Amino acid sequence: MAVDMELEAVLRAPEIPQAKYPPKVITLANSKKMVVREAERRDVPILLKAVKPTMEIDRDFYDIVGARLYAELLGWYKHRVRNEYCLIGQIDGYVVGIVNGRMVNKDIGMSYHTLALDRGLRVGSHLFASKMEHHIEYLGQKEVWITAESPIGFRRWMIEYGLLEQEGIQHELGGANSYKLTREIYFETKPRLVAGTRPVPKRLLEQAEKEILVADEETITEKICGVKGR
Numbered sequence: 375m376a377v378d379m380e381l382e383a384v385l386r387a388p389e390i391p392q393a394k395y396p397p398k399v400i401t402l403a404n405s406k407k408m409v410v411r412e413a414e415r416r417d418v419p420i421l422l423k424a425v426k427p428t429m430e431i432d433r434d435f436y437d438i439v440g441a442r443l444y445a446e447l448l449g450w451y452k453h454r455v456r457n458e459y460c461l462i463g464q465i466d467g468y469v470v471g472i473v474n475g476r477m478v479n480k481d482i483g484m485s486y487h488t489l490a491l492d493r494g495l496r497v498g499s500h501l502f503a504s505k506m507e508h509h510i511e512y513l514g515q516k517e518v519w520i521t522a523e524s525p526i527g528f529r530r531w532m533i534e535y536g537l538l539e540q541e542g543i544q545h546e547l548g549g550a551n552s553y554k555l556t557r558e559i560y561f562e563t564k565p566r567l568v569a570g571t572r573p574v575p576k577r578l579l580e581q582a583e584k585e586i587l588v589a590d591e592e593t594i595t596e597k598i599c600g601v602k603g604r
């Protein structure tokens with residue numbers, strides 16, 4: 375037992391203290407209010423339930439992003455990833471999107487994944503913007519490294535933000551070239567891309583914090599795949 379605990383101490387990823395992301399609320403195009411807030415490590419098992427169905431969806435790269443996000447969240451839960459954080463979007467308590475990343479060091483942030491579970495409302499875009507806000511404004515970092523795994527992601531991040539392609543830098547996710555968001559790009563694009571107000575009204579925040587609700591698998595799949603005419 376003592377040996378197991380000693381070994382666990384060796385295997386456990388060390389962590390630097392991180393500033394918290396203050397919750398905010400965004401009014402979406404359909405007038406619904408999405409609360410964006412930081413998840414706690416103890417929330418991971420319920421978040422995994424929301425991500426799991428996406429691993430089987432071979433559309434718009436949901437399967438690969440879902441599988442990787444699942445592994446990253448589990449890695450955070452089991453203390454196998456350093457300095458990770460996760461932000462979630464909730465509407466009426468239901469989780470509608472998840473983003474995560476980590477601090478490489480004081481100055482550099484690594485953006486991991488963005489997953490929208492409710493589509494057509496720019497839930498993913500708002501959450502990606504919240505993730506950039508977290509790195510630059512709350513973690514106080516100089517830059518964020520970002521790569522894309524899907525054409526929608528490439529359009530939403532590299533093109534919309536005008537990210538800078540990084541020569542000779544490999545992003546932690548492997549794969550395609552790495553881009554970066556600098557503080558300058560962030561503050562330039564902020565008025566156009568970063569939405570939301572604080573503080574979150576008490577009732578809304580209490581509802582979000584009380585319980586993270588997860589739609590059933592059929593509903594998640596229908597929302598991701600069910601757009602008319604495609």
Ligand SMILES: CC(C)(COP(=O)(O)OP(=O)(O)OC[C@H]1O[C@@H](n2cnc3c(N)ncnc32)[C@H](O)[C@@H]1OP(=O)(O)O)[C@@H](O)C(=O)NCCC(=O)NCCS
Binds near residue numbers: 487491493600
């Ligand atoms: C990339 C992503 C986070 C963007 O989220 P978002 O900003 O909320 O955008 P949506 O996914 O709702 O919409 C993207 C486009 O797909 C269309 N779309 C496809 N299927 C849709 C559906 N079932 N319902 C509504 N819109 C759908 C939208 O009309 C939209 O078109 P537009 O770009 O002309 O506005 C999200 O598409 C996602 O989670 N994709 C899978 C994982 C992924 O690729 N992550 C990023 C890796 S770089």
